[in-house]
Amino acid sequence: MKRILTVLIIWIVLAAVFSSGAAAxxxxxxxxxxxxxxxxxxxxxxxxxxxxxxxxxxxxxxxxxxxxxxxxxxxxxxxxxxxxxxxxxxxxxxxxxxxxxxxxxxxxxxxxxxxxxxxxxxxxxxxxxxxxxKDYQLTIADYPRDLNLISGENQSFSVTVGNIGTETLKNIKLKFELPKKWLIENINPKQMDLKAGEKGSFNVKIFVPSSQAAANKEISVIAYNQHSQTKILIGSITVKKNPNYFLVILILLIIMIMGTIYYFRRFGRR
Missing domain, CATH: 2.60.40.10 (Immunoglobulins)
Known part of the structure; x- marks a missing residue:
């Protein structure tokens, strides 16, 4: 009886040790x-x-x-x-x-x-x-990697998306990341459906603010739907200043100079 009691106590102690270790x-x-x-x-x-x-x-x-x-x-x-x-x-x-x-x-x-x-x-x-x-596979088949834009104007370009999987992909959309104050004015169509093996093009209209200085910028785009998403593609954008901008500045400068000359001729120094 004593031996059974000793074994029982040891079993209870070991059970307590293992249970505490499991809850550690x-x-x-x-x-x-x-x-x-x-x-x-x-x-x-x-x-x-x-x-x-x-x-x-x-x-x-x-x-x-x-x-x-x-x-x-x-x-x-x-x-x-x-x-x-x-x-x-x-x-x-x-x-x-x-x-x-x-x-x-x-x-x-x-x-x-x-x-x-x-x-x-x-x-x-x-x-x-x-x-x-791999039934759902979406890819961007064509995308302008080098684009020339003029500040203060909008310009259109196309992005071609392909369904390289085996199932139809519905409600495919584009998502862009742009420099600050740039705008995507329109994407046509807003979304599209593609059967297996099909391609489709989005027409994108982008606007660069007139405050944007001449520079090299980047924009990124992905195509996605509820089942699949393409890798991020990055395009290089060359921004040129609108020539009308410099013309306006020149006209304003001439007006300021003429105004200053007129003032001194009319009133002179006192």
Whole structure:
């Protein structure tokens, strides 16, 4: 009986130790799906929550393993290397992982791991998997990479988008990033549908403010819909000053000079 009681006490102690060790930290992931599906050009987001449930501070490190760097667009606003941090007792930390499936991705699926270490020892390791759906693939087939614009005027150019996947893509739109005060006055059509293998062109009217000095600028564009997004394309823009601007300045300068001469001739010095 004494031996049974001793074994029972040891079992209870060991169970308590292991249960406390299991609760030492919380490592949760949002969304909870470890396997996901994404199209090329699409962004996939994960959020990890690490919580220190122990009574003292610990040093942690978080790392994504077995994933090529070109798929990582952001890891907790830091580089691809390990993210190191300390957590006081009861504190937690959220880590955001953003993945971008490249438009020219050759992989059909991605298998990688999210690893959490505590004091240099692996505490948790989560397997993650993304199936890349290549039925939806959008690309920009033609785009003016060198464009000459005149300040104070608008100009039109075209952007050709292609559906290189196997399924119809609906509600395709363009999105631009422009220098300050520049405007996209019109995009025609606003959106379009493309069947597999089809191409379509958007006519874009851009306006450069008259205050824009002669310079070399850049604008970027992407094509996107709910299933796919192209890579960002950057075009080089050469801005020239409107010749009428210099004519107006010259006329104003002549008027000022003539006014000054007239004033001195009329009133002279007193």
């Amino acid at each position: 930290q919380t490592f949760a992931i949002s969304p909870i799906y470890l396997s996901k599906e994404a199209a090329v050009g699409q962004q996939v987001d994960y959020t990890f929550l690490i919580k220190n449930n122990e009574q003292r501070e610990h040093n942690y490190s978080f790392q994504i393993l077995n994933l090529q760097k070109e798929y990582i667009s952001s890891l907790d606003n830091k580089s691809f290397s390990e993210t190191n941090f300390s957590l006081a007792a009861g504190n937690s930390k959220k880590i955001d992982l953003k993945l971008k499936i490249p438009e020219n991705s050759k992989a059909d699926h991605l298998s990688f791991r999210a690893v959490l270490k505590k004091e240099g020892t692996i505490a948790k390791s989560l397997p993650l998997n993304i199936k890349i759906n």
